[in-house]
Amino acid sequence: MARGVFRSGVLVRAAHTLLTWAVTLVLFLHNTDLRQCEERGELLQPVLFFLLVVLSVVLYFAVSLMDPGFILIDTVKCVHGESEEMEKMLPQASTPRLRRCGYCLLQQPMRAKHCHTCKQCVRRYDHHCPWIENCVGERNHRWFIVYLLVQLLALLWALLIALSGILPSVTWSLWFRVNGFLLAALAVVGVFSVVVVVLLCCHLYLVSVNCTTWEFMSRHRISYLKSCEAEENPFDRGVVCNLWDFFCICRTVIWEQVYHRNNQDTV
Template sequence: MFEKMFGSGFLVRTTHTVLTWVITLILFLHNTDLRRCEEKGELTQPILFSLLVLLSVMLYFSVSLMDPGFVLTDAVKCPTGSAEESEVMILQLPVPRLRRCGFCLLQQPMRAKHCRMCKHCVRRFDHHCPWIENCVGERNHRWFIVYLAVQLVALLWALQIALSGLTPSGSWERWFQLNWFLLAVLGVVGVFSIVVVLLLGCHLYLAAINCTTWEFMSRHRISYLRNCVEEENPFDRGMACNLWDFFCICRSVVWEHVYHRGNRNPV
């Protein structure tokens, strides 16, 4: 964990943390609703906002430093036979044969992909996120969405607080001089709000159909999807089941079995 914290992502994580608390400090120092509540001795709103910001930072570091589902051993092992016997067992299933990664030389489970940035294959690979400097995969994908949801609430609340602090003036020039700090905050927070809304919406949609960003964008190049009819998803069990499995089932899934169930011929 400490190697990841102080490795190549140290600058990104430091930037995120510093930017978050600088914006929070500006909102407290200017004549916003937070400042007015403090002056009146009404501390509920300032405390709740501070706790929400703290929660968002903690979730950010949790998702950023979490193991996303690195593949550290071969996906399929035959306990009694040789590699040749294991391959025969795999070929009996009506699914594409598991491939061996050309970078880490491990046998990839279905839905895994090698990340050149992390230098590991990742189970149920979604994407490598440069903002958290980590992959989003099987183990941290649900927490990535929870982080986005908490971050969105914090950003929208920050927008409302910043707007409450804008000071009216008789001229545009004077108004800009009085409010340029808050205007800068509104610009940064507004841009991040739009990005987070788009990301959260996309990832909730993908979770609802049991698909990943990588599968959605590169369907034609993925062996277990390119032979399916157009728009068919062999892992889709319906929106309710997909969301339940995604958020509530905290274990590794053998996707070869799910794929087999979804594609067996009932005749």
């Protein structure tokens, strides 16, 4: 994890953190609901908001520095420790053969992809996120969505707090001078809120149908999806099962077996 701190993403992470605390400081220093609660000695709301911001920053760094599922060994083996290769476990007639990455030369399990930014193959690759400067893959995808949920709560709360501190004035120029910092914070929070809402909705939809961003955007170029019909998803087990598996089952999934089983069910 410490190695990830010194990668090129350090500037992105530092900028995100500084912006988060700058907006938080503005909300606490101006005449907002937070400031009024502090002056009245009612500390519950300020403390809860501060803890929510801290939680969002902690989750941001956790997702940003977490291993998304990098493939580090050449031979794909059974996750239970058996010695035979995956290819020998699977019926080759109905399951596409495992391919070897043309960049790092490692054998890729199904749904894996090489990330040109991270320069490694990632299991159940979703996308490389410039916001966290890390890939979103099998290991950190659920935590990425949890982070988006917490971040959205913090942003919406910050939006209400910023609006509560806007003061009226006799002229427009004076109004802008009095509320300048709050208006800037409001603009930042508003833009981030829209971005997070869009991201969260897209990811929740894709998770509910057991599809990744990469598979959704590049379906026509992916070998194991080319033969499927336009609306067919060989990994979809229904919304409830997809959500349960995604959020509640923390293990490496052998997607070749899921693919083969679902193909058999549709025959």
